[in-house]
Amino acid sequence: MKKLKVKLKDNSYxxxxxxxxxxxxxxxxxxxxxxxxxxxxDTNVAKLYLKNLEKILNEAGYDCKSAVIKAGETGKxxxxxxxxxxKALACGIDRKSCAIALGGGVVGDVAGFFAATYMRGIxxxxxxxxxxxxxxxxxxxxxxxxxxxxxxxxxxxxxxxxVWINASYLSxxxxxxxxxxxxxxxxxxxxxxxxxxxxxxDLISKGFISLKDFDHMIYKSxxxxxxxxxxxxxxxxxxxxxxxxxxxxxxxxxxxxxYKKFLHGEAVAAGMLFASFLSYKLNLCKKETFLKTETILKxxxxxxxxxxxxxxxxxxxxxxxxxxxGGKIRFVLLKDMGKALNGIVVxxxxxxxxxxxxxxxNK
Ligand SMILES: NC(=O)c1ccc[n+]([C@@H]2O[C@H](COP(=O)([O-])OP(=O)(O)OC[C@H]3O[C@@H](n4cnc5c(N)ncnc54)[C@H](O)[C@@H]3O)[C@@H](O)[C@H]2O)c1
Numbered sequence: 001m002k003k004l005k006v007k008l009k010d011n012s013y014x015x016x017x018x019x020x021x022x023x024x025x026x027x028x029x030x031x032x033x034x035x036x037x038x039x040x041x042d043t044n045v046a047k048l049y050l051k052n053l054e055k056i057l058n059e060a061g062y063d064c065k066s067a068v069i070k071a072g073e074t075g076k077x078x079x080x081x082x083x084x085x086x087k088a089l090a091c092g093i094d095r096k097s098c099a100i101a102l103g104g105g106v107v108g109d110v111a112g113f114f115a116a117t118y119m120r121g122i123x124x125x126x127x128x129x130x131x132x133x134x135x136x137x138x139x140x141x142x143x144x145x146x147x148x149x150x151x152x153x154x155x156x157x158x159x160x161x162x163v164w165i166n167a168s169y170l171s172x173x174x175x176x177x178x179x180x181x182x183x184x185x186x187x188x189x190x191x192x193x194x195x196x197x198x199x200x201x202d203l204i205s206k207g208f209i210s211l212k213d214f215d216h217m218i219y220k221s222x223x224x225x226x227x228x229x230x231x232x233x234x235x236x237x238x239x240x241x242x243x244x245x246x247x248x249x250x251x252x253x254x255x256x257x258x259y260k261k262f263l264h265g266e267a268v269a270a271g272m273l274f275a276s277f278l279s280y281k282l283n284l285c286k287k288e289t290f291l292k293t294e295t296i297l298k299x300x301x302x303x304x305x306x307x308x309x310x311x312x313x314x315x316x317x318x319x320x321x322x323x324x325x326g327g328k329i330r331f332v333l334l335k336d337m338g339k340a341l342n343g344i345v346v347x348x349x350x351x352x353x354x355x356x357x358x359x360x361x362n363k
Pocket of ligand 1: 042043044045048071072073076103104105106107109129130131132133136137138139140141142143152169170171172173174177180264
């Protein structure tokens with residue numbers, strides 16, 4: 001079993017990476033004192049893993065109730081949240097009960113927001129089932145739902161009591177979603193750790209990832225994320241910004257294509273390649289660093305063809321990014337492999353020019 005502690009004073013919690021259900025129950029008992037649990041999952045994950053989780057919790061003496069929301073981004077809305085409040089109330093879920101988020105980032109974000117607000121807050125345990133959720137969204141306490149106005153418009157920081165990562169859930173995850181999660185793992189290597197880059201490149205080149213390797217990658221990713229979150233829990237000190245490497249262009253790509261073309265990790269992969277290209281063009285890093293970024297992302301199977309995109313329109317969208325200041329675009333860039341620089345402000349004209357070059361070079 002691999003175990004990590006996210007140290008946040010009263011909000012500290014453990015992440016356990018272990019397929020063993022008995023070990024999970026031991027930790028669960030330690031952090032969840034109530035016998036009443038409310039499992040939130042989605043229509044896909046419910047068919048695969050809900051019964052088994054209910055079974056192990058029921059056998060351990062818990063009283064399990066569950067609610068199933070629509071799978072995918074379209075289920076991450078106020079309607080799902082409202083459904084959860086009503087269902088929980090009808091099931092007798094009270095202030096001492098604990099919610100379990102069993103699913104990907106969508107379930108984690110919706111169930112997290114639900115747990116933070118139901119009866120002014122009940123306990124929350126994250127049981128992520130996608131690679132993205134195991135390496136990113138289940139850790140750090142960000143919860144949200146989308147509104148008609150945009151993505152993650154309503155949300156709150158709310159830390160879980162426990163995160164249980166069972167990588168064997170990945171056996172049913174479609175390949176495109178595995179690659180989606182790999183983007184965030186590669187992000188940690190590019191921004192934090194050159195040795196992790198070498199390990200990942202070797203692994204990806206082999207074309208097969210064992211359960212043990214998944215455990216290792218997940219452990220490393222959670223450790224990087226936890227270290228940043230510990231220093232800047234609510235994103236007030238600018239330190240969490242480093243986790244947004246590749247996200248400036250990624251968010252613009254997602255908005256440009258109305259969230260229909262790219263999965264988040266795919267957009268982040270393109271954004272990371274552009275951020276490395278920009279770092280090289282602005283003389284912040286060597287060409288070799290950019291080439292190394294390109295090698296690992298191509299090896300992982302990402303496609304960077306952005307030829308249908310207009311650089312000026314994308315740059316305009318980037319100026320609307322949360323990190324932009326006074327209409328100027330802010331990027332997280334690379335100094336070297338495994339070393340990031342945050343808060344780099346780039347003039348709009350330069351950004352358009354380099355984006356145009358980048359799009360042409362990646363036709
Ligand atoms: N809170 C955060 O810090 C944070 C960070 C990154 C992303 N997010 C959010 O996460 C969401 C994306 O998460 P995601 O990529 O996990 O998407 P997702 O939750 O939509 O899951 C992707 C698909 O895989 C299915 N699925 C889940 N687990 C499965 C399994 N083991 N086997 C087979 N199918 C499975 C789901 O039903 C869904 O259809 C976005 O809404 C994003 O905003 C949040």
